[in-house]
Amino acid sequence: MPDSVSSLYIGLMSGTSLDGVDGVLASFTPGSDSISATLAAAYVPFPEHLRADLMALQAAGPNEIEREALAANALAVHYADCVAQLLRQTGRNAADIRMVGVHGQTIRHRPELGFTRQTNNPALLAELCNIDVAADFRSRDVAAGGQGAPLVPAFHRALFGDDRQSRVVVNIGGIANVSILPAGAGQATYGFDTGPGNALMDAWIKLHRGQHYDADGDWGASGKVHEGLLARLRDENFFRLAPPKSSGRDLFHMDWLQAALQKTGEAVAPADVQATLAMLTAGTIADAIAAHAPDAQQVYVCGGGAENRFLMRLLQQALQGRAGVQSTAALGIAPNQVEALAFAWLARRFDLRLPGNLPAVTGARGLRVLGALYPA
Incomplete structure (x- = not known):
C-alpha cells in the first residue's frame, strides 16, 4: 500500500454481552x-x-429471516452512529478514513456444521458512512475447516507479546477466551474459548434484579459458591475438549443453567448462583492457563469482565499464585477498547491482503486473508 494512502482505520465490535457497540479510531x-x-x-x-x-x-423462531434483516439494519445505524462519534471527536471526516472493520453480531456459531453467523448490513454501513467497510471476518476461516474463533490471538501477539515474559491475554466478554503468548517473537501463539464469560452472569442478574450486568461483581460477592451446582456446571463436555475449540450462546444459555440447577436437587439462593457462575468463569479460565500456559508470568484481562472486581479476585485465587492478574490498562490499552482495536487491525490486514487467522488457534487448513469488502 502506498504511504500516501490514509493509515486511519476504525474498528467496531458488538459482542456476546449484547450491551452495545465499542469503536476505536486507530492510526x-x-x-x-x-x-x-x-x-x-x-x-x-x-x-x-x-x-x-x-x-x-x-434461537430458532418464527419469521427469522425478516427479523434478522431488520435487526441487521438497526445494527448498521448504531455502527454508523459510533463512526460519527469517532469522527467528531477527532475532527476527521469520512475521506480521512481508509476503512471500517466491523465484526457484526454473532447470532449462531456452529463451526462443526460449517457455518458461523454474524448478523450485519455492511452495505448499509458503507452507505451511511461513505467509508469502505470490511466485514464477515470469520467465514473464510470456517470455510478452510477452522472454528472461525477466536480471531484475537494474532492481534494480541502483535499488541501485547513480549520477548522476555510469557503472557496470557484473557478476553472476558459474553464468552471467555485465552491467547497464550510465550516469550520470544518466534514462539507459537495460540488460544481458544474457555467457556462462559459474562453471558450467564448477565442473564441471571437480568432475570432476578432487572440489571444488565453485575456492577463490580457486588451481587456475586454477596453470595457463596454452591459446590454442588459448580460441579454440575463443570461437568459440561466442552471443558474437557482439547483445543482448537470455540463456543457461544448456542451452548451456554439459560436453559443450560436451569437444567444444572434442577439436577442439584435443592434450592440455591439467587446470589449464590451468581457467585457460582463467577467461579465457573474464573475456574475454567484458570484451568486452561494451568494446562496450556503453566509458565505464564502475567495474565492480562480485557473485555467487560475486567471491570468485575469479584471475578478478577476469583481468577487470581484460582491461579494459585502461578501468575499475576491485571487488566490490559497496565499495558496502556483500556480493557473495553481491545476487541474494537482487533477489528481495526483485521481490517488493516485485509487491506494489505495479509492473513488474519492462526491455524494453530482455529484449526483451519492454513493461513487465510479474512474479510469481505463493501466499497463506499
Whole structure:
C-alpha cells in the first residue's frame, strides 16, 4: 500500500454481552500492520428493544429471516452512529478514513456444521458512512475447516507479546477466551474459548434484579459458591475438549443453567448462583492457563469482565499464585477498547491482503486473508 494512502482505520465490535457497540479510531505505521496510536474511542449502547431482538435471534423462531434483516439494519445505524462519534471527536471526516472493520453480531456459531453467523448490513454501513467497510471476518476461516474463533490471538501477539515474559491475554466478554503468548517473537501463539464469560452472569442478574450486568461483581460477592451446582456446571463436555475449540450462546444459555440447577436437587439462593457462575468463569479460565500456559508470568484481562472486581479476585485465587492478574490498562490499552482495536487491525490486514487467522488457534487448513469488502 502506498504511504500516501490514509493509515486511519476504525474498528467496531458488538459482542456476546449484547450491551452495545465499542469503536476505536486507530492510526497505523505506513506500510505495516503496526498500530501507532489509538486516536479516539466511543461507545453506543443498544436500546432495550434491539437487545431483545438480538437475544431472540439466538434461537430458532418464527419469521427469522425478516427479523434478522431488520435487526441487521438497526445494527448498521448504531455502527454508523459510533463512526460519527469517532469522527467528531477527532475532527476527521469520512475521506480521512481508509476503512471500517466491523465484526457484526454473532447470532449462531456452529463451526462443526460449517457455518458461523454474524448478523450485519455492511452495505448499509458503507452507505451511511461513505467509508469502505470490511466485514464477515470469520467465514473464510470456517470455510478452510477452522472454528472461525477466536480471531484475537494474532492481534494480541502483535499488541501485547513480549520477548522476555510469557503472557496470557484473557478476553472476558459474553464468552471467555485465552491467547497464550510465550516469550520470544518466534514462539507459537495460540488460544481458544474457555467457556462462559459474562453471558450467564448477565442473564441471571437480568432475570432476578432487572440489571444488565453485575456492577463490580457486588451481587456475586454477596453470595457463596454452591459446590454442588459448580460441579454440575463443570461437568459440561466442552471443558474437557482439547483445543482448537470455540463456543457461544448456542451452548451456554439459560436453559443450560436451569437444567444444572434442577439436577442439584435443592434450592440455591439467587446470589449464590451468581457467585457460582463467577467461579465457573474464573475456574475454567484458570484451568486452561494451568494446562496450556503453566509458565505464564502475567495474565492480562480485557473485555467487560475486567471491570468485575469479584471475578478478577476469583481468577487470581484460582491461579494459585502461578501468575499475576491485571487488566490490559497496565499495558496502556483500556480493557473495553481491545476487541474494537482487533477489528481495526483485521481490517488493516485485509487491506494489505495479509492473513488474519492462526491455524494453530482455529484449526483451519492454513493461513487465510479474512474479510469481505463493501466499497463506499
